[in-house]
Amino acid sequence: MADQSEIVMDLLNSEGSRLLGLLKRLTLREDIAQDLLQELVIRLLESKKFFGATSKIAFARRCAMNLAFNWRRRARPKLPGLSLEGQADPKPSPHQQVADADEFQEILRASETLSELQRDIFILHFVEQESYESIASQYGKTAQQVRGLAHKAIEDIRLRLNRHEDSSQEQTHVRV
Numbered sequence: 001m002a003d004q005s006e007i008v009m010d011l012l013n014s015e016g017s018r019l020l021g022l023l024k025r026l027t028l029r030e031d032i033a034q035d036l037l038q039e040l041v042i043r044l045l046e047s048k049k050f051f052g053a054t055s056k057i058a059f060a061r062r063c064a065m066n067l068a069f070n071w072r073r074r075a076r077p078k079l080p081g082l083s084l085e086g087q088a089d090p091k092p093s094p095h096q097q098v099a100d101a102d103e104f105q106e107i108l109r110a111s112e113t114l115s116e117l118q119r120d121i122f123i124l125h126f127v128e129q130e131s132y133e134s135i136a137s138q139y140g141k142t143a144q145q146v147r148g149l150a151h152k153a154i155e156d157i158r159l160r161l162n163r164h165e166d167s168s169q170e171q172t173h174v175r176v
Contacts, residue, residue, distance in 0.1 A: 004051055008044050015057050018128075019064050025127055026068035026108065028101055032075075036067045043067075058138035062120055069112055069119075110160040114153050121146055122153040 012019075019040065023033035040063055044050045053059040111119050117139070124130045124138075125146075132143040132150070139146070 004045060007051065007056070008041060011044070011056055011060060012041065015060065019060060022061065022064055022123070022128060023068055026065065026123070027071060028104070032071060033068075036064070036071060039067055040064050054140075055138050061124070061138075062116070065120060065123055066116075069108075072108065073112070106161060107157060110157040111153070113160060114156055118149050118153040118156070121149045122157070125150050126154075 016037070020033055020037050023036045023040075024030055027033050027036065040060065043063055044060060047059075047063075050056060050059050050063075111122055114122060120139070121135055124135050125132065132146045135141075136143045136146045141149075
């Protein structure tokens with residue numbers, strides 16, 4: 001067990017801030033991200049698959065993403081969709097930041113319907129800004145395969161968001 005805890009501690013020392021950053025971006029809450037990081041450590045220590053994984057960081061990231069998405073499903077935080085149009089100030093106002101966070105929440109909700117691999121690739125490339133080559137090496141794929149999965153994920157998310165927008169417009173139209 002001592003060797004296992006050393007492996008987890010080494011991972012946290014080298015990748016802990018990146019894992020915490022990923023959790024913050026997916027939950028939009030620092031307190032929740034810190035709690036989930038603690039839960040991640042416990043799960044990694046208890047996981048036999050983690051210690052047998054070829055890429056321990058890829059395993060830990062996938063586990064962190066799963067924890068964040070599970071939290072999102074349970075919590076479903078609601079943020080008001082405020083927006084100030086025609087704003088000249090290049091720094092977004094607090095209202096615009098809330099609107100941007102709301103849009104990000106919708107995108108993450110839409111990404112929940114993706115396969116686990118597509119969702120991981122979507123998050124790592126478009127949220128974490130990792131290269132296709134880096135993701136490919138973590139998942140044992142070619143860069144071209146990862147690129148294709150990322151673009152398919154974007155198409156699926158756009159389709160889901162468009163359906164959501166269409167149904168919202170229909171509901172508005174019916175109410176009028």
